Amino acid sequence: MATLPEAAQALFDAAEFVTLATVQPDGQPQLSVVWVEREGDDLLMSTTTNRQKHRNLQRDPRASVLLYAKDNPYSYVEVRGNVTMTEEGGRELIDRLNQKYMGTPRYTWDDGTDNVRVVVRLSPTKVNFQ
Numbered sequence: 001m002a003t004l005p006e007a008a009q010a011l012f013d014a015a016e017f018v019t020l021a022t023v024q025p026d027g028q029p030q031l032s033v034v035w036v037e038r039e040g041d042d043l044l045m046s047t048t049t050n051r052q053k054h055r056n057l058q059r060d061p062r063a064s065v066l067l068y069a070k071d072n073p074y075s076y077v078e079v080r081g082n083v084t085m086t087e088e089g090g091r092e093l094i095d096r097l098n099q100k101y102m103g104t105p106r107y108t109w110d111d112g113t114d115n116v117r118v119v120v121r122l123s124p125t126k127v128n129f130q
Contacts, residue, residue, distance in 0.1 A: 001041070001123060001124065001125065002041070002079075002081075002124040002125055002126050002127045003041050003124070003127070004038070004041045004077070004079070004124065004127055004129075005127070005129050007129070008077040008127065008129045009038060011067055011069055011077055012036055012037075012038040012043065012067065012077070013038055014069070015100050015101045016036075016067050016068075016069055016070065017033050017034070017035070017067075018033070018034055018035075018036045018043075018045075018065045018066060018067045019031050019032070019033055019034075019065065019066045019067075020032045020033075020034050020045060020053060020063060020064075020065055020120075021063060021064040021065070021066070022052075022053050022056035022057055022060070022062075022063050023056055023059075023060045023062060024052075024056060025056075025059065030052055030053065030056055032047075032051075032053050034046070034047070035097040035098075035100070035101050036065065036067070036097075037093065037096060037097060037100065039121075041123070041124055042121050042122060042123050042124070043065055043079060043121070043122040043124075044093060044119055044120065044121055044122075045065075045119075045120040045122070046090065046093045046094040046097055046117060046118070046119065046120070047117075047118050047120055048110070048115040048116060048117055048118065049087075049115070049116040049118055050115060050116075053120075054085070054118060054120075057083050057085060057120065058085070061082045061083045061084070062080075062081075062082055063080075063081065063082070063083050063120075063122055064078060064079065064080045064081075065077075065078070065079045065122060066078050074130075075130055076128075076129075076130050077127065077128070077129050077130075078126075078127070078128040078129075079122060079124045079126070079127050079128075080124065080125055080126040080127075081122050081123050081124045081125040081126070082122075082123060082125065083120050083121060083122050083123075084121050084123070085118050085119065085120050085121070086118065086119050086121075087116060087117065087118055087119075088119070089119050090116070090117030090118050090119050091117050093117070093119050094107040094117055095107050
């Protein structure tokens, strides 16, 4: 397990977007811009079970996240590792992320749909911080 330097932790604690890379069935990369929350050195992201990134991560849990700060794009953090996923806490995570990024307490974009929210937990095995 790798650890996040304090300066990298601060970037993940800010409302900075990250790019999540997963592996498609044919081996090609698939990228998604997502919101992120940090819990210790783990990174938590939200998705739904009907998204390609969820299907990719079910099949192959290897993933990478890239964050570069909007006010300093020449500094970045890349985190590689494996993910675990659970539906438990999925709704609560997307609401916390909505508060962090949008300033409102409840994520309502897909309310009323049959989307099932999932917590994606990336545990770092390698961290590159520039």
